[in-house]
Amino acid sequence: xxxxxxxxxxxxxxxxxxxxxxxxxxxxxxxxxxxxxxxxxxxxxxxxxxxxxxxxxxxxxxxxxxxxxxxxxxxxxxxxxxxxxxxxxxxxxxxxxxxxxxxxxxxx
Numbered sequence: 296x297x298x299x300x301x302x303x304x305x306x307x308x309x310x311x312x313x314x315x316x317x318x319x320x321x322x323x324x325x326x327x328x329x330x331x332x333x334x335x336x337x338x339x340x341x342x343x344x345x346x347x348x349x350x351x352x353x354x355x356x357x358x359x360x361x362x363x364x365x366x367x368x369x370x371x372x373x374x375x376x377x378x379x380x381x382x383x384x385x386x387x388x389x390x391x392x393x394x395x396x397x398x399x400x401x402x403x
Contacts, residue, residue, distance in 0.1 A: 325388055325396045333401040334376050341372040347391040354385040367391075376402055 328342045341351060351372055353361040361384070364372055379402045387397045 325390065327388055327396065327398070329386070329398070329400050333403045334379075335403055337377050338373050338375050339400060339402075341374070341386065341388075343370055343388070345370070348388050349391050350387075350389045352387045352389075354387065356383050356385075358385075 325343055325346050325348060327346075327348070328340075330340050330342075332339070347367075348369075349365065349367050350363060351366050352363045353374065355361055361379075362374070366372055381401075381403050383399055383401050385397060385399050387395055389395050
């Protein structure tokens, strides 16, 4: 809000600033498989086949960045979850065109 006028970050968003842990940021379906979900063991696998994913970022339930990975030229990522508390987490994948996909996973 500025001078009684609502200013938006982007026409795509319905709020001043998008939240990291929101599915509102989804622009493209990347076909990423996340397993197991929920995480019951010590690791989680992200697999995306031939899609050109450049980064995967992991966030806690407050939207705080836990870890960012450069995945250029790769088709999978394994993240060891021993240090994560049980709860809901979010990952954000970004492809080479800059499109993003945000999804949730849980750790038990």
